[in-house]
Amino acid sequence: QVQLVESGGGLVQAGGSLRLSCAASGRTFSNYAMGWFRQAPGKEREFVAAISYSGRSTDYPDSVKGRFTISRDNAKNTVDLQMNSLRPEDTAVYYCAAGGRGWTSRAPWDYNYWGQGTQVTVSS
Numbered sequence: 001q002v003q004l005v006e007s008g009g010g011l012v013q014a015g016g017s018l019r020l021s022c023a024a025s026g027r028t029f030s031n032y033a034m035g036w037f038r039q040a041p042g043k044e045r046e047f048v049a050a051i052s053y054s055g056r057s058t059d060y061p062d063s064v065k066g067r068f069t070i071s072r073d074n075a076k077n078t079v080d081l082q083m084n085s086l087r088p089e090d091t092a093v094y095y096c097a098a099g100g101r102g103w104t105s106r107a108p109w110d111y112n113y114w115g116q117g118t119q120v121t122v123s124s
Contacts, residue, residue: 002026002098002113009094009118012086016122020081022096022115030054030074033099035111036081038092038120048094049081050104059104064090086122093117 008020020036035050049070050059058070067086072079079096097111105111 002029002032004096004098004113004115006094006096006115006118009120011121011123014087014122014124016086017082017084018086018120020083020094020096020118020120022079022081024077024079024098029077029098031100031102032113033102033104033110034070034072034079035097035099035105036070036079037095037097037108038090039095039117040092043092045095045108046092047106047108050099050106051079052104053102057104059106061106083120086120088122088124090120091122092120094120 003025005023036048037045039045051070055072067084069082095117096115098113099111
């Protein structure tokens, strides 16, 4: 089992920045790829970013590429999501997830463990 706890969400104006953090406990963190997803009201869960178990590979959809950066610290069992140039359409609950295969994936079903989510609200 892997337990994930997100933090860092909040309210920010458009153009601003937020840094989300996810703390992991339980099984060996460095074996897992990590991902961030988001879900807005009435919408499906959407892939935001992923990082491989080693941290050498990352992936982003076009909607956030160049604005968001995912990073991990395997010594501290944490994964962060730095979000810059935020837009109102980035408003959602953001979830951290751990995937047992080790490499990046955009598919939610490749992730075995999920955090409870943290709300990000971007005002215009």
